[in-house]
Amino acid sequence: MQIAILGNQVSWYCDQLQQAARTRGHEASKIEFRDMAAFVNNNAREQFFSYDAEQTQISLPHFDCLIIRTMPPGSLEQVVFRMDLLGRLEQSGITVFNSPRAIECAVDKYLTTSRLAAAGLPVPATAICESSEAALQHFSQMGSDVVVKPLFGSEGRGIFRISDPDLAYRSFRTLERTQAVIYLQQYIAHPGYDLRILLLNGKVIGAIRRHGHNDFRTNVSRQGQAELYHPTDREVELAVQAAALTDAEFAGVDLLSPADAPDECYLLEVNAVPGWRGFQSATNIDVATLVIEYLEQKRNNKPTASH
Incomplete structure (x- = not known):
């Protein structure tokens, strides 16, 4: 298989996947979201590209599988474009792993x-809102002890616990001013x-x-x-x-x-x-070898995609 690994070039996880793929006889390349592009006109099928360090075009349909190893922060436009592009790549016949539908959720x-x-x-009591006033009400209803999390994020980044009303007020006001969505869960x-x-x-x-x-x-x-x-x-x-x-x-x-x-x-x-x-x-x-073995099974069992 030809495998593209979508992630940070220096990521340990990308290195692990690349090594596992090559050990099993596949070609594996690393690409990043910022280097991906699409070209659309009314005379040809939509084209999808990535660019390498020398700005040489790489045709993404050249790959059988695209493994997603990152979803970096970005503007609303960037996030929407990334998700749209992943969806279009999947529709073109590339195995996108996990699927865009799963990533989006x-x-x-x-x-x-x-x-x-x-x-x-069972999930912790959770409130999601945009105004600091609503967040303060939920803070009180949850016993004045909550964990605040970014709506998008991983590895514990941007997560903090608040149990002081004054600090809660200042924190929620700051989040509101930065146009963030305020996501808070009752501390367990x-x-x-x-x-x-x-x-x-x-x-x-x-x-x-x-x-x-x-x-x-x-x-x-x-x-x-x-x-x-x-x-x-x-x-x-x-x-x-x-x-x-x-x-x-x-x-x-x-x-x-x-x-x-x-x-x-x-x-x-x-x-x-x-x-x-x-x-x-x-x-x-x-884990990386298990992922590559599973992708082999998916490609072997995959029906021919219509473009």
Whole structure:
């Protein structure tokens, strides 16, 4: 196969995928969103390109598979164009992994949380609004102890906990002035760790327990420590359902149990561009190779696409 890996050129994950693809006899190239373009006219089929460091055009339909390893911040126009382009590439016959439909849902915390809640799955009490006045009302209703998160974001970036009313007022006013959407969840006191279950094609690859490092956030990217964990049947059931609701074939599902109710479990996030560095070090599972093997199966079983 010819494989394109859409991500940061110096990313460890891109390197892992490229190495796994080449080991299995495939060609693998790295590209970035900023270098992608489309050309449309009324005399020919739509054309899709990327550009290398020398600004040489690379025809994207040359690739069989496009693995998405990033969804960087951008303006509304940039985000809409990226999602539209991924959708058009998929329609052209390229296997886009995860699918644009899954990426669109999983990068949007509101859409993910609302889908999970609508299906009856347990999520923390969550408020999403644009005005600081509404955010302050929800802050009070949630016991004046909340976690504020960016609507788009990952690896714990931009997340902070607020339990002081004055600080909440200033924070919400700042977010409102910057035209941000204010996303806040009721803080759940936990025993210092949460769970990450990694899934591929609806099946559990493995799971880890992540311990925070002097921080309520447990992300390994923020110095959290990962250890091998064997999830319960209930935890597996929730993770599989959550991944299916976001259409993510490759997903990292985060779960959290309250300190005072360890038998309960909340779904925190479904990540359709999941990291696995800490997971791999704790489980010794070669995730990149599993991804490439799965893409081989998808391409072998894929019907011919109409353009």
